Amino acid sequence: MASNQLNSLELSQRFNKPLMISSRQMSWNGILVEQCQSPASTYEAELPALSEHWLSLHLGNPTHIIQKRDDRLHESILQEGDNLFIPAGQPSYWCQDKSGITCTPLFICLKPELIQQVAEASDMDSRRFEFIHCFGQQDLQLHQIGMLILAELRSHGMMGKLYVESLTQILVIHLLRHYSTLTRPIASQDSRFTRIQLQQAIDYIHTYLNRDLSLAELASVVNISPTYFASLFKQEMGISPHQYVIRQRVEQAKLMLSKTDLAIADIALQVGFSSQSHLTQQFKRLTGMTPKQVR
Incomplete structure (x- = not known):
């Protein structure tokens, strides 16, 4: 990393914007998410090159902003759903x-x-494309992904690392498809899990269902990259690793509700949910009933 490049940790400080919430203490892999409050007064900032890719999603009131690039000024009124990508x-x-x-x-x-990891796992040569500077583009799909990430940040990571990593991959693939010089679509994977590899991953999930499992942890079981693992798992199972884990946790909870007298809150923790309310939410989504109704 070049010494004259700005690190993302300094970004909100440079803009002098009060920090509302941040993922800095949450150990999210490869991604930092922060929401700031932009001042109502005039401000001006000249930032050196960033050492990381920076996406800003506009939330709140329409805002008049001026950006300079290629020695020219560009003006825009940012609306809800507009984004800036540097x-x-x-x-x-x-x-x-x-x-x-x-x-x-x-x-x-x-x-x-x-x-680079996501690009290589998606069969792309990371040296053959560059990201494109974007200013004030309306992208509702990108906005929706951002809102899901923000909701998870506000819940302090309630859904677990697998969920965040899945959202991060969706975000990166969207940026690669729509904000880069890439001209061909992301290739589908021709490779497949062997039956032994798939069974190893599934066995590991069932053995450590109570853990906050991550893609990196699951991928290491079969010795492939996390992004590649997620793609192949969904290809074989029809659902993402995160959704598979949620379903197995609900099935295990259903069994414990009928076979034990444990409190619902204890069952939630034993099968890997962060709280009783998280269990109830996912349980009702998948079964149409609450844990209390089943018991």
């Missing part, structure tokens, strides 16, 4: 007019190493 290694200049209103943008910083 690839790593590119400096930027920002100016917000005094508007008397505040907004609460969501900052998402992605490590280049993560992008």
Whole structure:
């Protein structure tokens, strides 16, 4: 990492925006997510090149903003759902007019190493494309992904690492498809799990169902990359590793509700849910009933 490049941890400080919530203490792999409060007053910031890819999703009131790139000024009124995307290694200049209103943008910083992992697992040569600087583009699908990540941040990671990693992969693949010089679609994987590898992964899930399992942990069982593992698992099983784990936890809880007298809160923790309310939410979604109704 070049010493003159800005690290994402300094981003909110450079913009002088009060930090509302951050994923810094949550050990999310390759991604930093923060929501800040943008001041109502005029501000101006000239940022050196970022060491990470930076995505800003506009939330809140419409905001007039000026950006300079290629020595030209670009003006825009940012609306809910608009985004700004600055690839790593590119400096930027920002100016917000005094508007008397505040907004609460969501900052998402992605490590280049993560992008490379996803690209290679998707059969792309990471040297054959570059990300494109984007300013004020409306992208509802990207906005929806961002809102799911923000909801998970606000819940303090209630759904677990697998869920965050799945959302992160969806985000990266969306950026690769729509915000890069990539001209061909992401290739589908021709390789498949062997039956032994698939069974090893499933056995591991059942053995450690009470853990906060991660893609990296599951992938290490069969010695392949996390992104590749997620793709092959879904290809073989028809659902993502995260959804498979949730279903197995609900099935185990259903069995314990009928066979034991344990409190529902204790059952929730024993099968790997973060709380009784998380168990109830997923239980009702998959069975149409609450744990209390089943008992």
